Amino acid sequence: xxxxxxxxxxxxxxxxxxxxxxxxxxxxxxxxxxxxxxxxxxxxxxxxxxxxxxxxxxxxxxxxxxxxxxxxxxxxxxxxxxxxxxxxxxxxxxxxxxxxxxxxxxxxxxxxxxxxxxxxxxxxxxxxxxxxxxxxxxxxxxxxxxxxxxxxxxxxxxxxxxxxxxxxxxxxxxxxxxxxxxxxxxxxxxxxxxxxxxxxxxxxxxxxxxxxxxxxxxxxxxxxxxxxxxxxxxxxxxxxxxxxxxxxxxxxxxxxxxxxxxxxxxxxxxxxxxxxxxxxxxxxxxxxxxxxxxxxxxxxxxxxxxxxxxxxxxxxxxxxxxxxxxxxxxxxxxxxxxxxxxxxxxxxxxxxxxxxxxxxxxxx
Numbered sequence: 001x002x003x004x005x006x007x008x009x010x011x012x013x014x015x016x017x018x019x020x021x022x023x024x025x026x027x028x029x030x031x032x033x034x035x036x037x038x039x040x041x042x043x044x045x046x047x048x049x050x051x052x053x054x055x056x057x058x059x060x061x062x063x064x065x066x067x068x069x070x071x072x073x074x075x076x077x078x079x080x081x082x083x084x085x086x087x088x089x090x091x092x093x094x095x096x097x098x099x100x101x102x103x104x105x106x107x108x109x110x111x112x113x114x115x116x117x118x119x120x121x122x123x124x125x126x127x128x129x130x131x132x133x134x135x136x137x138x139x140x141x142x143x144x145x146x147x148x149x150x151x152x153x154x155x156x157x158x159x160x161x162x163x164x165x166x167x168x169x170x171x172x173x174x175x176x177x178x179x180x181x182x183x184x185x186x187x188x189x190x191x192x193x194x195x196x197x198x199x200x201x202x203x204x205x206x207x208x209x210x211x212x213x214x215x216x217x218x219x220x221x222x223x224x225x226x227x228x229x230x231x232x233x234x235x236x237x238x239x240x241x242x243x244x245x246x247x248x249x250x251x252x253x254x255x256x257x258x259x260x261x262x263x264x265x266x267x268x269x270x271x272x273x274x275x276x277x278x279x280x281x282x283x284x285x286x287x288x289x290x291x292x293x294x295x296x297x298x299x300x301x302x303x304x305x306x307x308x309x310x311x312x313x314x315x316x317x318x319x320x321x322x323x324x325x326x327x328x329x330x331x332x333x334x335x336x337x338x339x340x341x342x343x344x345x346x347x348x349x350x351x352x353x354x355x356x357x358x359x360x361x362x363x364x
Contacts, residue, residue: 003185008179009036011176012037014078014148014168015041016149016183018076019044020153020183023075023076025050025065026045026050026052026075027053028055028078029055029057029058029060029079033176034104034175037106058083058084058086059089061087062090063090063093065077066097072199074102076103080105080116081110081121082108082110084130088125091137092212094165095165098164102159102165102166103165103166105122105126105167105169106170106171106174107172108172109336109338115337115338117172117338118340120310121313123312127289127319136227138155138159138165141257141284141285142170142258143257143282144179144262145179145181146179146180147284148168149183157188160192161190163230169286171258238285239285239292240284241285241293242281242282243293244281244282245278245279246297250277250297250303251277251354252303252354254278254280254307254308254346255283255307255317256280257310259340260309263340263341264309267347271350279297281294294324295325307332307350309334309341310332311336313336
């Protein structure tokens with residue numbers, strides 16, 4: 001049974017959802033615009049009987065996550081773009097050791113130190129691998145505070161299910177906004193056995209060990225092949241997306257995630273009021289990417305083209321174009337530096353696509 005809805009900030013819901021999902025180990029370092037996650041954890045994690053540590057650095061925090069996850073505990077860290085960059089070595093080690101963990105990135109503008117305003121410039125880093133080696137992380141992009149709650153709980157279950165890291169990727173807008181959220185009285189926590197955990201002999205004849213060090217090239221290649229096979233299973237079973245107004249022969253399809261998808265919803269209504277049928281495919285998992293529904297949309301006779309809307313110079317658009325496979329033109333609208341696209345900017349491009357006057361590609 002759901003409780004009554006309460007008004008909460010996105011960052012606070014991230015922390016509350018993690019605790020409700022059984023996370024009892026949080027390690028972090030403050031950075032705007034995600035510091036409220038730490039503030040909430042500092043108080044609530046102790047009340048829940050868990051462990052909260054403000055680490056001396058982002059590097060220390062991610063390695064504390066590695067340690068807690070190695071012992072079989074649900075663990076999480078959170079940061080924002082420059083901090084996530086610092087965590088990449090530890091993230092690669094977590095992937096190599098096949099450890100379940102959750103990392104939150106509330107993205108800010110860059111490159112470099114950048115600004116504290118919202119951005120989506122970490123798409124490449126999150127989905128293509130910011131750390132070294134051939135590894136993948138499940139990357140989930142919520143679009144509302146309620147969805148933050150649902151997907152953070154899911155993230156811990158997915159991490160345990162596949163023994164891999166799950167990243168929740170939001171942005172400054174989503175982390176700072178306040179919306180009503182309804183919590184469940186009981187969470188659907190999947191209690192998955194962890195016989196691999198390094199938590200003592202427990203009656204076995206040997207100590208369990210967790211490592212990502214494989215010196216012999218044949219052994220390391222075998223490990224990498226096993227990882228790739230696991231990633232194929234994830235791709236086959238964990239793609240999530242939302243289709244908006246895609247069942248009535250749309251002429252133009254928007255692709256957008258998180259904050260940009262929220263802005264695009266109003267644009268869809270405005271365009272339809274003008275007689276232009278617009279739909280949207282919103283990736284919820286950025287990896288695995290929903291290539292199939294985008295490819296199927298490209299095969300629809302009614303679709304004249306796609307417009308990808310992002311808070312960057314064009315990153316997800318590469319995956320959109322791969323999925324479309326040249327069957328239809330793919331246009332782009334992006335803003336950078338922490339600026340948000342205005343509805344009129346997107347609508348003007350949609351009208352130009354409808355009229356056949358917009359050239360493919362390009363940013364504001």
